[in-house]
Amino acid sequence: MNFTLKHYCCSLCGKDETKPVLTKQGFSIVQCRHCGFVYVNPRIENEQLASIYRHNYFKNKDYGYAGYEQEKKLRIKNFERWLKDAGNYIAEKKPVYALDVGCAAGYCLALMKAKGWEATGLELDEEMYTGLKQIGYEVSKLMLENFESGKKFSVITLFDVIEHIPGISKAFSKLNSLLADDGIIIMVTPDYGSWQRKLLGKRWFQFKPIEHIQYFSKHSLKMFAERNGLKIVHQSACGQYADTGFLLNRLNYYHFTFLARIFEKALRLLRLKNRFFYTDTGSLFVVLKHK
Numbered sequence: 001m002n003f004t005l006k007h008y009c010c011s012l013c014g015k016d017e018t019k020p021v022l023t024k025q026g027f028s029i030v031q032c033r034h035c036g037f038v039y040v041n042p043r044i045e046n047e048q049l050a051s052i053y054r055h056n057y058f059k060n061k062d063y064g065y066a067g068y069e070q071e072k073k074l075r076i077k078n079f080e081r082w083l084k085d086a087g088n089y090i091a092e093k094k095p096v097y098a099l100d101v102g103c104a105a106g107y108c109l110a111l112m113k114a115k116g117w118e119a120t121g122l123e124l125d126e127e128m129y130t131g132l133k134q135i136g137y138e139v140s141k142l143m144l145e146n147f148e149s150g151k152k153f154s155v156i157t158l159f160d161v162i163e164h165i166p167g168i169s170k171a172f173s174k175l176n177s178l179l180a181d182d183g184i185i186i187m188v189t190p191d192y193g194s195w196q197r198k199l200l201g202k203r204w205f206q207f208k209p210i211e212h213i214q215y216f217s218k219h220s221l222k223m224f225a226e227r228n229g230l231k232i233v234h235q236s237a238c239g240q241y242a243d244t245g246f247l248l249n250r251l252n253y254y255h256f257t258f259l260a261r262i263f264e265k266a267l268r269l270l271r272l273k274n275r276f277f278y279t280d281t282g283s284l285f286v287v288l289k290h291k
């Protein structure tokens with residue numbers, strides 16, 4: 001696929017002086033010399049980026065997901081855990097209006113509805129959007145920055161989403177305007193400051209410069225939040241559920257094939273196949289409220 005690349009200034013400070021971090025898949029990942037924000041530059045321009053998310057994003061070999069729905073169980077366990085972890089911050093007041101940005105197959109929406117919340121999803125992918133509409137879910141295929149609603153949302157979730165969004169300042173400002181007075185925003189995003197990134201370097205799974213166009217740290221997230229009327233009330237390291245197949249895939253991805261073979265044998269001997277594990281993958285779990 002041919003991509004049209006465009007040069008962008010730093011989304012955090014607006015300046016245009018960077019130092020190289022690494023190159024991957026022909027893209028340069030750079031760090032702003034002024035504020036330290038890490039992003040892909042030049043990157044795929046906005047229109048083409050949007051079209052990537054609109055068509056076959058969840059069944060794709062070059063980017064996105066090869067088979068998003070094949071890992072349905074794991075994904076649901078992740079969403080369950082993340083909603084539970086933010087539970088103490090959610091106001092009891094009913095009704096709870098919830099918005100899931102990048103809702104994909106609607107697994108998180110289903111969990112929200114099961115809690116009795118009125119859930120709305122945003123999803124650009126045509127196939128996912130149509131599927132959700134057909135089963136009666138409230139879903140919009142607008143980008144976050146163009147989405148309007150008469151409601152204010154008590155819970156807004158962006159699970160593995162903000163690293164994909166161009167115009168990140170506008171996105172934070174939009175989130176602020178959609179959030180109810182006592183509402184919360186829950187985010188999970190790869191952590192550039194994580195030990196996994198430091199240890200694995202260029203091989204870190206989260207360096208996907210076609211679609212992960214920026215890499216947040218605790219510091220940059222705080223800066224984006226604060227300049228858009230939000231504050232971080234909780235921040236912690238975060239991972240995801242994996243089954244043995246997932247772990248073996250990851251070991252092979254990192255070229256630890258020898259380790260993968262030993263691991264597979266051990267699992268067979270210990271009869272641990274088909275078990276779930278929660279693994280810290282180097283992401284950040286963040287809860288935000290109005291300032």
Ligand SMILES: [Zn+2]
Binds near residue numbers: 032033036037
């Ligand atoms: Zn900067």
